Amino acid sequence: MAHPRVTPEDVALLKRVIGESHVSTGPSNLDLHSKDESYHEPHRPDVVVWPQKTEDVVAVVRLAGEKGYAVTPWCAGTSLEGNPIPVHGGIVLDFSEMNRILEIREKDLQVDVEVGIQYRDLNDQLRHYGLFFPPDPGAWASIGGMIGNNASGVRTVAYGATRDSVLAMEVVMADGRVIHLGSRAIKSSSGYDLLRLLIGSEGTLGIVTKATLRLRGLPPEYLTVVATFPSVHAACEAVSDTIRYGLNPAALELMDEAVVVEINRDRKMDLEERPMLFLEFHNVNEAALESQYEMVEAVLTEHGATRIDRGVGADERVRLWEARHGALESIKRNHPGRSVLLVDTCVPISRYAEMVDAAKAAVEREGVTGFFWGHAGDGNLHLGLLFDPADEDEKQRVQRVNRAVVEHSIAKGGTCTGEHGVGIGKLSFVEAEHGPALEYMRRIKQALDPKNILNPGKMLPD
Ligand SMILES: Cc1cc2nc3c(=O)[nH]c(=O)nc-3n(C[C@H](O)[C@H](O)[C@H](O)COP(=O)(O)OP(=O)(O)OC[C@H]3O[C@@H](n4cnc5c(N)ncnc54)[C@H](O)[C@@H]3O)c2cc1C
Numbered sequence: 001m002a003h004p005r006v007t008p009e010d011v012a013l014l015k016r017v018i019g020e021s022h023v024s025t026g027p028s029n030l031d032l033h034s035k036d037e038s039y040h041e042p043h044r045p046d047v048v049v050w051p052q053k054t055e056d057v058v059a060v061v062r063l064a065g066e067k068g069y070a071v072t073p074w075c076a077g078t079s080l081e082g083n084p085i086p087v088h089g090g091i092v093l094d095f096s097e098m099n100r101i102l103e104i105r106e107k108d109l110q111v112d113v114e115v116g117i118q119y120r121d122l123n124d125q126l127r128h129y130g131l132f133f134p135p136d137p138g139a140w141a142s143i144g145g146m147i148g149n150n151a152s153g154v155r156t157v158a159y160g161a162t163r164d165s166v167l168a169m170e171v172v173m174a175d176g177r178v179i180h181l182g183s184r185a186i187k188s189s190s191g192y193d194l195l196r197l198l199i200g201s202e203g204t205l206g207i208v209t210k211a212t213l214r215l216r217g218l219p220p221e222y223l224t225v226v227a228t229f230p231s232v233h234a235a236c237e238a239v240s241d242t243i244r245y246g247l248n249p250a251a252l253e254l255m256d257e258a259v260v261v262e263i264n265r266d267r268k269m270d271l272e273e274r275p276m277l278f279l280e281f282h283n284v285n286e287a288a289l290e291s292q293y294e295m296v297e298a299v300l301t302e303h304g305a306t307r308i309d310r311g312v313g314a315d316e317r318v319r320l321w322e323a324r325h326g327a328l329e330s331i332k333r334n335h336p337g338r339s340v341l342l343v344d345t346c347v348p349i350s351r352y353a354e355m356v357d358a359a360k361a362a363v364e365r366e367g368v369t370g371f372f373w374g375h376a377g378d379g380n381l382h383l384g385l386l387f388d389p390a391d392e393d394e395k396q397r398v399q400r401v402n403r404a405v406v407e408h409s410i411a412k413g414g415t416c417t418g419e420h421g422v423g424i425g426k427l428s429f430v431e432a433e434h435g436p437a438l439e440y441m442r443r444i445k446q447a448l449d450p451k452n453i454l455n456p457g458k459m460l461p462d
Helices: 008-018 027-032 054-067 119-129 143-149 194-198 232-244 257-267 286-302 314-325 327-334 349-366 392-411 427-434 437-448
Strands: 047-049 071-074 091-094 101-105 110-114 166-172 178-182 207-214 221-228 251-255 276-283 307-309 339-346 369-374 380-387
Touching: 008 047, 008 054, 027 047, 054 071, 054 091, 054 166, 054 207, 071 143, 071 207, 101 119, 110 119, 119 143, 143 207, 166 194, 178 194, 221 286, 221 314, 232 251, 232 276, 232 286, 232 349, 251 257, 257 314, 257 327, 257 369, 276 286, 276 314, 286 307, 314 327, 327 339, 327 369, 327 380, 339 392, 349 369, 349 380, 349 392, 380 392, 392 427, 427 437
Parallel strands: 047 091, 071 091
Antiparallel strands: 101 110, 110 207, 166 178, 166 207, 221 276, 221 307, 251 276, 251 369, 339 380, 369 380
């Protein structure tokens, strides 16, 4: 169904209801909200609205429902699959001004927030209470976008994805009604689990305005370990055994030598340019960490680690994690004018090494440049593929690599996306992954958003 353009009269109406300064049709604002951090083609909305409160969202959704306008929620726009790109135009709801912490319940390890708050700003505040919100996607993401994509990150191996850290949400549904999902209890057997259905739905089933998040205590002791290996395959095998032997890493990240080279070049660092694992362990005291480390060292050595650095100091630890988080940015900065297609797949941990081998073979077959890294402890691979956007042949070749890696992942019992979501980029794989279940997903969408106004063109292929 085509979505109409928002009329000047309705823009004027939005300005009257929500406030002149919170509604814009200015070209630079439309451009800013036409793209995310991916290589996908931009598409402008007709108008951008910055809601200040839940009632503003209700007003926008009601108008959209009446007129059939597309409404796309937007937080920080750091997605990597085109998830917030308003491919059907219409209204973008930018939550960056709904960014307050509403209540911290220290003793319950919970916080209530408006969804526009960035998780890093939230963690800066929570630090004073000895608490933190564990999902850590690295980019300057906001809670609403993390909920939208069910984001995860370097600490997911220990603490789970965003879905595991959200207890309750206030949601504006497509008919404009406001509902509350979940509760403050950390578990429940009550009713259908709409909370978890909406988390990861990329704004296609409802628009989240507030959330109650589950927090964790900051670990009293931590240990960062950097281990280098003769090959990526050896590093991947070490990952599988670290998990299998129950060594409980709080982070377990892989980088191949090409990524280390990019980081050294961009950040003027001198990391050894070999395949590398970054591991972090959290524990109650140094003695406990020490015995944990002895076992870790044995596993890493058994898999041929050529060097193991432990006891990285606090400053160096921050520098290392910033470098790891910034791997994609380093690659982009080092290769101006080139785009990056970032593959995101996830398989059972025992299949990780095999997936990386298959991905390397695809890269070689197509003669493209690929950088391997990922949340190895979760079985989650990222493969950055460089291409020249003006070179159609190279673009086709990186897309063929993407397809080969995604299909391999699905065939091995994995998924087409570990954390970046379906957006636009993974639409063509959803059917292969979900089969007949896709029909039931369509029925859910039809039941909750019968006019297809919420972020249309995402999640479910036409
Ligand atoms: C350098 C870099 C590194 C990254 N690393 C990771 C990583 O390690 N792990 C990871 O998971 N991701 C990673 N990402 C991707 C991205 O940061 C995450 O997906 C993040 O959760 C997106 O948050 P955002 O605030 O930018 O959301 P946006 O991009 O603005 O939106 C994301 C989705 O959520 C929907 N949405 C936004 N607000 C709402 C709302 N209020 N209600 C309902 N739906 C909403 C949007 O419509 C969209 O579909 C990385 C990105 C970059 C650029």
